[in-house]
Amino acid sequence: MSHIDPDVAALIAMGEPVATPAERTHLAECASCAAEVAALARTVAVGRSVGGDAALLTPPPRVWDAISSELGFDEAVAPEPAAAQHAVRRGSRGSRPRRRLLLALVGAAAAVVIVAGVWTSVSLLTPRPQIVxxxxxxxxxxxxxxxGEAVLEKVDGHRRVVVTLDASVPADGYREVWLIASDGSALVSLGVLDGATGEFAVPxxxxxxxxxxxxxxxEETGGDPGHSGDSIVRGELTAA
Ligand SMILES: [Zn+2]
Structure with missing residues (x-):
């Protein structure tokens, strides 16, 4: 027989039980076809290892829309994973629409791999704050x-306090964040809190x-630069 149809090779690589006995025999004897299936299987495995079967078989709705309009499916067909799988099997062997569907599925898997790769690079490059x-x-x-709450973090060797304030505050004046000694003997201004949350470097x-x-x-606008004495919230840092 001739070499295995590339579409069939792709389905075999995806684990679909489509190979005829003749194709299986050919695959066992033809190094070229075996290599093609193995290469495709590696691509599928990478996609699955990153996104899992669900990601491969349940592409976003717009992908399904593109596939169904390409194949002329009724809009009412639900984008169930089973339906997508069914669509793979129901296309006639070697037909163009099925090839497009396969390309769409491989494309979705590739997108998952790319997104995961970018995500990994970003998280490796950004120093991860350690909550102290x-x-x-x-x-x-x-x-x-x-x-409110405050989190003391250490990032890149420096400390910072991330605060969140949940309070109905007046339109006039402003909010200031302070570190105060446990015995009340001294205080350090970290800065002005603009809005409900803010990050402040600790000197x-x-x-x-x-x-x-x-x-x-x-604090009053234009008032004394020290603490106004009008505390909204306060709390003690404890080791995380
Ligand atoms: Zn062959």
Whole structure:
């Protein structure tokens, strides 16, 4: 017989039980066809190892739309994995639409591999912050319902505090974030909190075994640069 049809080779590589006895015999004897199936199988395996079967057989809806309009399927056909698989089997052997469907499936798998690859590179290049301590920020009596949290992170050798504030604050004035010594004897301003969340670098000379309290205050525009004494929330950092 002639070499195995490339479409059939692709289906065999995907694990579809489509090979006829003659094709199986040919595959066992023809190095060229065996190599082709093996190469395709490696591509399929990479796609599956990254995205799993589900990702391969359940492409996004727009992929299915493109496939179904290409094949002239009724719009009502649900994009079930089973339907997609059925479509693979139902195309006549070697027909163009089936080849397009295979290309679409291989394309979807390749997209998964590319996205995963980019994601991995980005996470390898971006230093991963290490969470050192956390604080639950409790509202002061004059700020009923206010709450927040603070996370002390170490990233790239430097420390930073990430704060979140959940409070109904006035339109005038601004919010300032502070580190306060546990005995209240000293305080350091980290900066102005613009909005509900912010990241603040902790100066390298600040001893965090002394400055354990995170405080967010309400400040008057143009007022004294020190702490107004009007704390909205405060909490103590504890090792994570
Ligand atoms: Zn062959």
């Amino acid at each position: 301590a956390e604080a639950t920020l409790d509202g002061f009596p004059s700020w009923q319902g206010a709450a 390298d000379d600040v001893d965090l075994s002394t400055f354990t309290l995170v405080d967010i205050s309400q």
